[in-house]
Structures are given as structure tokens and as C-alpha cells.
Amino acid sequence: MNxxxxxxxxxxxxxxxxxxxxxxxxxxxxxxxxxxxGGGSIKRSGLYDKIKExxxxxxxxxxxGIEPNPKLSxxxxxxxxxxxxxxEVILAVGGGSVIDASKHIAASAxxxxxxWDLVLDRSLVKKALPIAVVLTICAxxxxxxxxxxxxxxxxxxxxxxxxxxLYPKLxxxxxxxxxxxxxxxxxxxxxxxxxxxxxxxxQPNDEAYITDVLSEAVMKTVIKYAKKAMDEPENYEARSxxxxxxxxxxNHLLTVGKGGAWSVHPIEHVVSAYYDITHGVGLAIxxxxxxTYVLSEHTAPRFARMAKEVFGVNESDDMSAARLAIxxxxxxxxxxGLPAHLxxxxxxxxxxxxxxxxxxxxxxxxxxxxxxxxKEDVKKIFLxxx
Amino acid sequence: MNxxxxxxxxxxxxxxxxxxxxxxxxxxxxxxxxxxxGGGSIKRSGLYDKIKExxxxxxxxxxxGIEPNPKLSxxxxxxxxxxxxxxEVILAVGGGSVIDASKHIAASAxxxxxxWDLVLDRSLVKKALPIAVVLTICAxxxxxxxxxxxxxxxxxxxxxxxxxxLYPKLxxxxxxxxxxxxxxxxxxxxxxxxxxxxxxxxQPNDEAYITDVLSEAVMKTVIKYAKKAMDEPENYEARSxxxxxxxxxxNHLLTVGKGGAWSVHPIEHVVSAYYDITHGVGLAIxxxxxxTYVLSEHTAPRFARMAKEVFGVNESDDMSAARLAIxxxxxxxxxxGLPAHLxxxxxxxxxxxxxxxxxxxxxxxxxxxxxxxxKEDVKKIFLxxx
Numbered sequence: 001m002n003x004x005x006x007x008x009x010x011x012x013x014x015x016x017x018x019x020x021x022x023x024x025x026x027x028x029x030x031x032x033x034x035x036x037x038g039g040g041s042i043k044r045s046g047l048y049d050k051i052k053e054x055x056x057x058x059x060x061x062x063x064x065g066i067e068p069n070p071k072l073s074x075x076x077x078x079x080x081x082x083x084x085x086x087x088e089v090i091l092a093v094g095g096g097s098v099i100d101a102s103k104h105i106a107a108s109a110x111x112x113x114x115x116w117d118l119v120l121d122r123s124l125v126k127k128a129l130p131i132a133v134v135l136t137i138c139a140x141x142x143x144x145x146x147x148x149x150x151x152x153x154x155x156x157x158x159x160x161x162x163x164x165x166l167y168p169k170l171x172x173x174x175x176x177x178x179x180x181x182x183x184x185x186x187x188x189x190x191x192x193x194x195x196x197x198x199x200x201x202x203q204p205n206d207e208a209y210i211t212d213v214l215s216e217a218v219m220k221t222v223i224k225y226a227k228k229a230m231d232e233p234e235n236y237e238a239r240s241x242x243x244x245x246x247x248x249x250x251n252h253l254l255t256v257g258k259g260g261a262w263s264v265h266p267i268e269h270v271v272s273a274y275y276d277i278t279h280g281v282g283l284a285i286x287x288x289x290x291x292t293y294v295l296s297e298h299t300a301p302r303f304a305r306m307a308k309e310v311f312g313v314n315e316s317d318d319m320s321a322a323r324l325a326i327x328x329x330x331x332x333x334x335x336x337g338l339p340a341h342l343x344x345x346x347x348x349x350x351x352x353x354x355x356x357x358x359x360x361x362x363x364x365x366x367x368x369x370x371x372x373x374x375k376e377d378v379k380k381i382f383l384x385x386x
Numbered sequence: 387m388n389x390x391x392x393x394x395x396x397x398x399x400x401x402x403x404x405x406x407x408x409x410x411x412x413x414x415x416x417x418x419x420x421x422x423x424g425g426g427s428i429k430r431s432g433l434y435d436k437i438k439e440x441x442x443x444x445x446x447x448x449x450x451g452i453e454p455n456p457k458l459s460x461x462x463x464x465x466x467x468x469x470x471x472x473x474e475v476i477l478a479v480g481g482g483s484v485i486d487a488s489k490h491i492a493a494s495a496x497x498x499x500x501x502w503d504l505v506l507d508r509s510l511v512k513k514a515l516p517i518a519v520v521l522t523i524c525a526x527x528x529x530x531x532x533x534x535x536x537x538x539x540x541x542x543x544x545x546x547x548x549x550x551x552l553y554p555k556l557x558x559x560x561x562x563x564x565x566x567x568x569x570x571x572x573x574x575x576x577x578x579x580x581x582x583x584x585x586x587x588x589q590p591n592d593e594a595y596i597t598d599v600l601s602e603a604v605m606k607t608v609i610k611y612a613k614k615a616m617d618e619p620e621n622y623e624a625r626s627x628x629x630x631x632x633x634x635x636x637n638h639l640l641t642v643g644k645g646g647a648w649s650v651h652p653i654e655h656v657v658s659a660y661y662d663i664t665h666g667v668g669l670a671i672x673x674x675x676x677x678t679y680v681l682s683e684h685t686a687p688r689f690a691r692m693a694k695e696v697f698g699v700n701e702s703d704d705m706s707a708a709r710l711a712i713x714x715x716x717x718x719x720x721x722x723g724l725p726a727h728l729x730x731x732x733x734x735x736x737x738x739x740x741x742x743x744x745x746x747x748x749x750x751x752x753x754x755x756x757x758x759x760x761k762e763d764v765k766k767i768f769l770x771x772x
Contacts, residue, residue, distance in 0.1 A: 003401025007398060011391070014389060014642070015390060017389075018389065209607060210627045214603045217602065217603045237595070240387040244387070244596050248600075253634075257400075
């Protein structure tokens with residue numbers, strides 16, 4: 001087991017009506033608030049009004065219109081408001097995109113230069129405004145981690161900024177806020193959670209057994225409840241288990257003692273940076289292709305372990321079990337109604353070369369991944385996804 | 387899933403040589419240090435000298451001789467030193483007993499009245515000195531939780547004090563410090579970890595599926611590595627997995643969304659309060675008796691689930707599988723060389739009546755346990771343990 005530090009300062013308030021704590025807890029962080037959110041869904045659901053009412057004694061500013069795959073331009077806007085108005089705390093109400101944009105704003109607000117500088121060199125982040133979250137989409141785990149992924153629409157780069165200063169101080173996770181989530185978003189979010197766990201599970205270190213069995217537990221949870229949450233949007237058991245799975249799935253717990261670079265996410269990131277598709281949809285398409293491409297005598301035992309422990313496959317031959325794992329992942333994605341090919345989302349092979357180069361250039365794919373991949377490998381994976 | 391708060395401020399430094407961070411990290415908490423430890427094992431292992439060398443620029447005071455089942459009198463001594471010397475931070479070097487005593491000292495040092503008051507009424511704890519830990523025995527999880535169990539040798543009470551103020555600020559967990567742990571302590575510690583998880587697993591709420599599968603993961607870890615760590619004391623993989631299992635096993639993660647009172651621990655606590663036996667040994671004796679006593683149509687499905695998911699038992703009938711779970715627990719304890727009867731540790735039925743009363747009086751056994759137990763029930767469980 002590799003050495004690790006585990007130190008997560010986020011205060012999670014999980015469950016029905018936890019929003020009631022907002023005035024008291026947010027008040028500890030600041031009174032001048034930048035409320036960051038996406039489109040109109042929090043207005044339609046009544047959450048926006050509820051928050052405005054709860055925070056009527058706070059000085060409120062707003063940045064709305066944060067898009068999926070949040071853009072640098074939104075961060076620049078938010079950062080300007082913070083500097084101009086002397087914002088003390090950022091309240092992100094939404095899912096991963098809103099939280100990630102808020103994190104980047106929180107850091108940019110305390111930095112003299114351009115926000116993108118901080119993505120290119122995270123050591124420039126010396127300070128950040130405190131961040132509070134009200135979670136309305138479960139997928140990215142951003143509510144309890146220190147990472148944020150931002151897309152630079154000019155350069156087609158989709159990169160991560162990550163420093164302990166960006167842990168949210170407070171995250172309110174009420175599963176009933178997921179009741180109004182469209183089935184498509186529930187599906188994409190569930191695939192994202194599963195992919196996070198798989199990225200951490202498929203790593204070279206086999207000695208961190210406890211981390212692996214905890215990962216299997218979270219994968220089983222996602223598989224058990226994803227379809228149920230789509231079919232029964234107001235099933236509290238399904239929503240709450242998925243919501244906590246998303247948090248646990250990427251709050252460092254499932255990576256301790258392991259290590260290495262991720263594989264499918266960096267490949268997907270270039271796709272959504274170039275084509276702005278939903279991240280979870282991209283993951284659903286690329287994951288089985290990646291598994292197929294990297295399957296070997298070396299990787300088969302771990303794929304087989306996933307087949308057995310997560311999908312309950314009873315097959316003693318590792319290679320056969322590993323192939324079944326790939327089939328099971330495809331089946332799972334299919335059961336959620338997700339596409340299986342890039343052509344299904346209108347992507348042709350036109351930019352495969354360019355995207356493959358970018359994926360390798362901007363990640364640890366060729367240096368630290370579970371199976372190291374160069375540009376040609378990534379291109380072949382794209383070809384498997386056509 | 388029940389509502390919950392998850393907010394753990396402990397900074398865990400896990401792995402080889404993490405002790406190197408001690409001067410820097412402890413320095414953030416204070417420069418006047420009360421070093422609390424047990425007997426001579428940390429002197430024999432060289433850890434004592436290493437810490438003294440690392441902290442040569444700190445003002446050091448010492449409280450040694452903390453006993454297993456730590457006593458109120460030790461807490462009183464420590465609290466006096468803190469008040470007299472103006473101690474700023476407590477450094478606990480040891481296992482659960484040392485950490486628990488240190489927590490109670492940390493709270494008592496900031497309280498005008500008698501330390502035992504704080505155990506009887508935790509609302510009196512308004513402040514506590516910061517606590518840092520160097521872990522040398524893995525069992526209680528005290529390195530990442532806010533509880534401390536203290537024995538009052540005059541009243542035969544063994545009670546818990548628990549408030550968020552008592553979370554250690556820093557815990558250094560180096561699995562190599564477990565290399566010198568005698569096999570008997572490894573066995574008792576492993577049973578303690580397993581019991582913590584079982585206490586949380588056997589609770590009324592079935593909707594917190596994710597918490598249950600995470601619990602199964604930790605139980606599997608303990609069962610996989612306990613014997614190995616005894617047989618191969620310097621097996622890093624075994625020691626590190628057990629060490630992290632003990633932390634995860636009782637850092638709140640495995641109880642979120644569930645709830646209710648524990649069963650076996652309060653029964654054992656009276657036994658070790660009266661007879662001062664090793665806590666893990668008491669748990670090994672009582673756990674199968676408790677399972678046998680509470681087995682019913684109502685509890686069988688969950689016992690059966692444990693049999694299947696943790697022990698890999700393949701048996702479709704719940705009642706038969708549940709009985710196999712009890713056998714498997716006995717087998718596990720036996721494989722670690724632990725006794726199965728109270729008579730094996732010199733305890734007769736003389737005080738069963740009195741102990742049963744105490745167990746019910748000082749716990750939630752009769753009001754909130756998985757299966758509610760009154761004094762007669764507890765006495766019958768003691769009789770099963772003879």
C-alpha cells in the first residue's frame with residue numbers, strides 16, 4: 001500500500017431538509033455571497049426561492065448560466081464580480097459543472113493574473129475564497145474533493161485544477177433535490193460515478209486490498225440503483241444511495257494506497273472539449289472500448305475480479321471473466337439508454353488524430369496510466385468507438 | 387437512509403516514515419507538549435527516542451503508564467499536569483487506550499470541575515486541547531473519531547465520552563510500528579475492528595445499502611489479514627490493510643444513514659470494567675453468544691447476508707446461512723487463538739446479575755439496540771458465554 005495523506009475538511013450535511021442549516025453555516029464563512037448556478041432548473045424546482053428566502057439577511061450577488069463542461073469565460077465573469085464586489089464566500093447550487101466553475105472562481109478571485117494561469121500552474125493558487133455547495137446533480141463528487149475541470153473554449157483544452165484550498169467547506173446533499181433530474185442526466189451521472197471508481201480500481205497496486213473492496217462496494221451500489229432512480233425518480237433509497245456513492249466515489253477514499261494516472265477520463269475530456277457532449281455519455285462510449293483495447297494477460301485478472309465481485313459473474317478463467325466484465329459494462333450502459341458509439345452523438349473520425357494527440361499531451365496516459373497509451377493507442381480506441 | 391452529518395477534521399498521515407512530518411505539523415498545534423504513552427514498548431522499539439529527537443525543540447512533559455482499559459486516575463493525573471504546566475497540545479503515542487485517555491485529558495484540562503463529570507454529561511465539554519496521535523496498535527479507530535472510553539475503577543463504570551471537540555487533529559499511522567505487536571494483541575485488535583463494523587452493520591435500517599456494502603468490504607479485509615499479520619508480523623500488506631481497516635471501521639463512514647445503539651460492546655464493557663480483561667478477548671467471547679441469542683426470523687436475513695457477502699457462504703436458506711455466520715465468526719476467533727468462554731479467562735457467574743444490570747443501565751441496549759435486550763436477556767447471554 002502506498003503512503004497517503006487523508007485530510008478532507010468538507011462538512012457534509014446529508015439528507016432531507018438539511019438546507020435549513022444554510023444561514024447558520026454559511027454565515028460562518030461570510031455574508032457577501034456569490035450565488036453560482038446553471039440554467040433555470042433551480043428556479044423551476046423552487047430551490048432558488050427557498051435559498052433566497054433563507055439567505056435574506058445576506059448580501060447576495062449572482063452568476064447564472066454556468067454550462068455543462070463549464071467554460072473559462074464563465075470563470076472570468078465570476079472572478080470579476082468577486083473582485084469588484086468584495087465577495088466573501090461562493091455558494092454553488094448545482095452539480096459538478098457549477099461546483100467546478102465555483103472552485104476556479106474562488107481561486108481566481110484571489111489571484112491577480114488570468115484565471116487560466118492557475119489551471120496551467122496550480123502552484124500559483126495561494127489562496128481561495130471559501131466555497132459552499134447545495135448539490136442538485138450527483139455525479140462528479142466535486143462536493144467533497146479539491147478538483148475542478150474547466151474547458152478553455154479557445155484552445156479546446158479541458159483541464160483540471162486541483163489543490164487542497166478548493167475543498168468545499170460545506171456541502172448540503174439532499175437526495176430529494178434529485179427527484180426532478182431528467183432520466184438522461186441520472187444515467188450520465190451514474191456512469192460518471194462508476195467511471196471514477198473504475199479509474200481508481202484499475203491501477204497497478206494490488207496491495208491496497210481494502211481500497212479495492214471499498215471500490216467494489218461503491219460500484220455495486222451504482223449498478224444496483226442507477227436504473228431504479230431513472231424508473232422511479234422519487235425513490236429516496238435509490239437517490240440517496242447514488243448521491244452518497246458519487247461523493248464517496250471521488251473523495252479520495254477509493255484511491256488511498258494506490259496511485260497512477262487515469263485512463264478513460266482524459267480520453268473523454270478531449271472528446272467533450274472538441275464536441276461539447278455530455279461527459280457521462282462520452283464515458284459510456286469510451287469505457288468498453290478502452291477495456292477491450294487494454295485487455296491482456298496482464299489486465300485480465302483485475303477485469304475478472306471486477307466481473308466476479310461487482311457483477312457476480314461465476315467464471316473461473318480470467319480471460320473469459322474479463323471479457324464478461326466488458327460485456328457487463330456495455331449491458332449496464334445500454335440498460336440506462338446510453339449510446340454505444342461516437343457516431344450516435346454525431347462524432348466522425350475527422351479529428352481522431354488531433355484529439356488523440358491532445359489526450360496524451362494533457363494527461364498521464366503515456367507515463368503513469370494502468371496500461372500506458374501513446375497517441376496511436378488512443379486513436380485505435382477512438383476507432384473502436386466509431 | 388437516515389440524515390447524517392459527516393465532518394471529520396483529522397489529518398491522517400499514513401505509511402512508512404510519516405513520522406517525519408511531526409515537528410512541522412505538531413508545531414502548528416503548540417510547542418508545550420504532553421507526551422502520553424503506555425508501558426515500555428515504545429522505548430524498546432526505539433519510537434520513544436525517535437520522537438524525543440524529532441521534538442527536541444519542543445517543551446516536553448510526559449505521562450506514562452496508561453493502562454489497557456484506561457483509568458480515570460490516569461486522566462486525573464494528566465489533567466493536573468496540563469493545568470499546572472500550561473500544556474498546549476497532547477501527543478498520544480500508542481493504541482486506543484492511550485488515545486482515549488489523551489482525549490479525556492484534553493477535555494479535562496479545559497474544565498474546572500472533576501474529569502468524570504464530563505463522562506456523565508458530555509455537554510459540559512466546551513473546549514479541549516488539540517490532540518495528535520502516533521498510532522502503534524490498530525483496533526479502536528480512536529485515531530480518527532471523537533469518542534473515548536474511560537473506566538472508573540471506583541464505580542466499575544466503563545463509559546464513553548464523545549464530542550466533535552475530541553477528534554485528533556493529526557494522526558500518524560505507520561504500519562511498520564505494528565511489526566513488534568505481540569500476536570495476542572494483533573488478534574484482540576482484529577476482533578475489535580470486526581466487532582465495530584458488526585455493531586454498525588447490525589442495525590435496523592436496510593436502506594443504507596452503500597453503508598452496508600462498505601461495511602462488508604472492511605469485514606472482508608479484517609478476515610483476510612488478521613491471521614496473516616499474526617503469522618508474519620512484518621508483512622506490510624497485512625499490517626497496512628488492518629491499520630486502515632481499524633481507522634475506516636470506526637470513523638463514522640460505516641454508520642452514516644443507519645443508526646441505533648450498539649449491542650456487544652456495552653455488554654463487553656461491563657465485563658472488562660469488572661474483570662479488566664482485554665477488550666478484544668471479551669468481544670470474541672460475547673459476539674457469537676449474542677448472535678445466537680438474538681437469532682430469529684427477524685435477524686436471520688441480515689446474519690445470512692453477512693454469511694454470504696463476508697464469508698462467501700453459499701446457502702440459500704436464511705436461517706441455515708445465519709447459523710453458518712455464527713459458526714464462521716467462532717471459527718475466525720478460534721483461528722486467532724482467542725478463548726471462547728468466560729471461564730477461559732477466569733470469570734465465573736458470580737456477578738452476572740450485577741453486570742447485566744449495569745450493561746442495560748449504562749447503554750441503549752434496552753431502548754435502541756438492533757434487538758432490544760433487558761437485564762434478563764443480557765444475563766442469558768452471559769450464561770451462554772460460560
